[in-house]
Amino acid sequence: MKASPLAYWVVLPLLVVFWWLMAWQLDTSLLPSPLAVLHTLQHEAASGELQRHLAITLQRVAISFTLAMALGALVGIAMGRLPLVNALLDPLLVLLLNLPALVLIILLYVWFGLVEAAAILAVVINKIPNVAVTLREGARSLDPRLEQMARVYAFSPGQRLLHVWVPQLFPYLMAATRGGLALIWKIVLVVELLGRSDGVGFQLHLAFQVFDVAGLLAYSLAFIAIVQLIELVILQPLERRASRWRRSGAQHA
Amino acid sequence: MLDFATPPDHPVLSPMTLCIRHGDRICLLGPSGTGKTTLLNRLAGLETGQPRPALRIGYLFQEHRLLPWRTLHDNLRLVGVRSDQVSSLLAQVGLDGYGEHFPDQLSLGMARRAALARCLAVRPELLLLDEPFASLDPHRAAELQALIRELLDRTPRMAMICVTHEVRDAAALANRVWYLTGRPARLEHDEAVDDHPDAVAGLARRLEALGRGAAADAALAGGAPV
Numbered sequence: 001m002k003a004s005p006l007a008y009w010v011v012l013p014l015l016v017v018f019w020w021l022m023a024w025q026l027d028t029s030l031l032p033s034p035l036a037v038l039h040t041l042q043h044e045a046a047s048g049e050l051q052r053h054l055a056i057t058l059q060r061v062a063i064s065f066t067l068a069m070a071l072g073a074l075v076g077i078a079m080g081r082l083p084l085v086n087a088l089l090d091p092l093l094v095l096l097l098n099l100p101a102l103v104l105i106i107l108l109y110v111w112f113g114l115v116e117a118a119a120i121l122a123v124v125i126n127k128i129p130n131v132a133v134t135l136r137e138g139a140r141s142l143d144p145r146l147e148q149m150a151r152v153y154a155f156s157p158g159q160r161l162l163h164v165w166v167p168q169l170f171p172y173l174m175a176a177t178r179g180g181l182a183l184i185w186k187i188v189l190v191v192e193l194l195g196r197s198d199g200v201g202f203q204l205h206l207a208f209q210v211f212d213v214a215g216l217l218a219y220s221l222a223f224i225a226i227v228q229l230i231e232l233v234i235l236q237p238l239e240r241r242a243s244r245w246r247r248s249g250a251q252h253a
Numbered sequence: 254m255l256d257f258a259t260p261p262d263h264p265v266l267s268p269m270t271l272c273i274r275h276g277d278r279i280c281l282l283g284p285s286g287t288g289k290t291t292l293l294n295r296l297a298g299l300e301t302g303q304p305r306p307a308l309r310i311g312y313l314f315q316e317h318r319l320l321p322w323r324t325l326h327d328n329l330r331l332v333g334v335r336s337d338q339v340s341s342l343l344a345q346v347g348l349d350g351y352g353e354h355f356p357d358q359l360s361l362g363m364a365r366r367a368a369l370a371r372c373l374a375v376r377p378e379l380l381l382l383d384e385p386f387a388s389l390d391p392h393r394a395a396e397l398q399a400l401i402r403e404l405l406d407r408t409p410r411m412a413m414i415c416v417t418h419e420v421r422d423a424a425a426l427a428n429r430v431w432y433l434t435g436r437p438a439r440l441e442h443d444e445a446v447d448d449h450p451d452a453v454a455g456l457a458r459r460l461e462a463l464g465r466g467a468a469a470d471a472a473l474a475g476g477a478p479v
Contacts, residue, residue, distance in 0.1 A: 148299050149318040152310060153332045153375065163331060167322040245322045245355040 032214040041218040049203075050222060057199040058226065060188045064123035065180055071124070072131025072176065077169075079132065080139025089132075096129040101187050105194060114195035123187045130183065131176045138172030170242050177235065185227060254412060255308060255379065257296060265291045267437040273379065277412040278405060280423035282460060283433035289416045290315070292433065293381045296414065311372030312381045317364040319356040325367050326352035334374045346370045346400060362393040366400070373404065382415040386422060398425055420460060424453040432463045 016034055023033040032040075044050035079086040079093075105122040112118035142165060150160050166173075192201025200219050207215035255273040259266045265288040273279070281289050291300075298306040319328045325348065329339050339352055346366040356364050365385065372380060385401065386394040402425070405413060415426055423430050432441040441463040 145314065145316065145318055146320070148294070148297075149312075149314065151299060151305075152297055152312045153371070154305070155331070159331060163320055163323060163327075167320070242322075245357065 030211065030213055032217070036214050037217045037221065040214040041222060044215070044218060050219070053198060053200050053203050053219070054222060054226065057185070057188060057192065057201065057223065060120065060123070060192070060199065061181070061185050064120050064127065064188065065184050067120070067124045068127035068131055068184065069173075069176065069180060072128040073135045073169075073173070075128065076132035076135025076137075077139040077165075080136040080142075086136070093129050093132060096125065097133070101126045101190065105187075105191055109195045116196075119188075119191045119196055122191055123184055126187050127180055127184055130179060134172050134176040134179070135169065138169040142168050167242070174235070174239055178231075181227060181230065185223065189223075255296075259292075259295060263295075263437065265437055266295065267435070267439050269440045271440070273412050273414070275378075275410045275412060277414075277429060278427045279412070279414045279429045279431055280427035281414055281416045281431045281433060282418065282420070282423060283438070285418070287433045287435070288438040289433055290383055292438070293383055293414065293416060296379070297381055308378040309375050310379050310381060311375050311377030313365070313368055313372050313383060313385055315383045315387065317356055317368040319364065319368055319371065321356050324353050324355055325370075328356070328367070329371060329374055332371055332374045342370050342374060343367070345373065345404075362389050362397065365389075365397065369397075369400070369404075377411060380411055380413040382413065384416050384418070386417065386419070398422065401426065420457045421453055424456060430456065430460070432460055434463070 019031075020034050023031045023036075041050065075089065079089055101122075104126055105119075108118040108122045108125075112121075146164050146168075150164050155164065188199070189201035189204065192199035193205045196202055200223050203219050204216055207213070207219070254275045254277075255271075257271040257273065259269050261268050281292065283289055293312070294300055295303070296306075297310050297312050298304060319325070320331070323331065325343065326336075326339050329342060330336060334342060340349065343349055343351055346369050348363060348367055348370065351359070351363070351367070356367065359367060369385075382401070385397060389397060401415075405411070405426070413426070414431075415422070417423060429442070433439070434441065
């Protein structure tokens, strides 16, 4: 069940107050006050650095998310529908699911050098197994009665995909999207920290080297805000629209 | 019109050859679990490994099997109904003005009629009805039966096969009766039915005899009694 929005308005301000009290008590640059973080944020935004690095990181998130979703969904659906594909790919899936993201990132950087393609590939390969597992579950739950219906009424492959499969897979696609965004942007930061010279991850790296906690928090908060914005502006309206038929209820029953 | 044979090694149906002619109105009766729906699916080419049937088929499944996430209008558009013909098709089944409703907003009887509209949309040569009157109250069942009779009268060349439990439905809709019984299921035939009460009683007696005969045969052959 979704938590009430009221909780956010109580818990989050409390957290800020607690943070502020701690900062005030400790009085150290290792825990700057919320105001100091806001000031850093303002400064970074004024210089244009914040926007530049956010944009680069967002671009990496978008590219790797799109690739991981497309490939993962393809693999997952194939595994859910075709026992042979499932038998062949399942061991690989288990391997990748258990491989630490960090190992994959380091390997790809070692093999291909600190290049953009290696960074994106590392994120994509990290995410594909999660998407595939979710969509495999979805593909297995496709209603065989609607498959029969689609066969009797000679639906084209495109119609079957768009009108029979996608609506049934939609909750699984949304779950993969949510989990995907959360996971991908974290991995993107690690990838940037280890081998890129721009992006939020790189800025965090710089902040870490000079123990600039204010900068660290400023960049993190800015990015969390953006991910939440994506949820509010894109994902939730999409979900509302797609579940219109569900909420309409039985009027004549 | 359609010569149809079940394969020799079918798990549910014993080998049988059926001949369906244009304008046949067949009711398929028999105890539950004998494979009546299996036979319909076989006729519709839905079993694994079956090729697409050569003739146009409309299939009214037990559940409506409309796409719940599409409106009635969109459900009908998906089987090839032109946008400007949707409302007249819905009117034919008494659902005038319901085009923008989602299937789950309708009652059971209405959803079944919407599904019937989809059957008609493909101009079927063979109409398959799987227990169309199940779970409807007697009034709604009678209404739907009248609607189906009217549709049959309008399309004299269309063949129909209707699975039902009620001898009365068979009498009202059919001119041939198939009786499916035994395990694997065998098919017994009966011809010429009409709606007169004496005829219905006669048909019921003959079907009962068919059922007994088949059960006795099964017992003789060492199969489980039905």
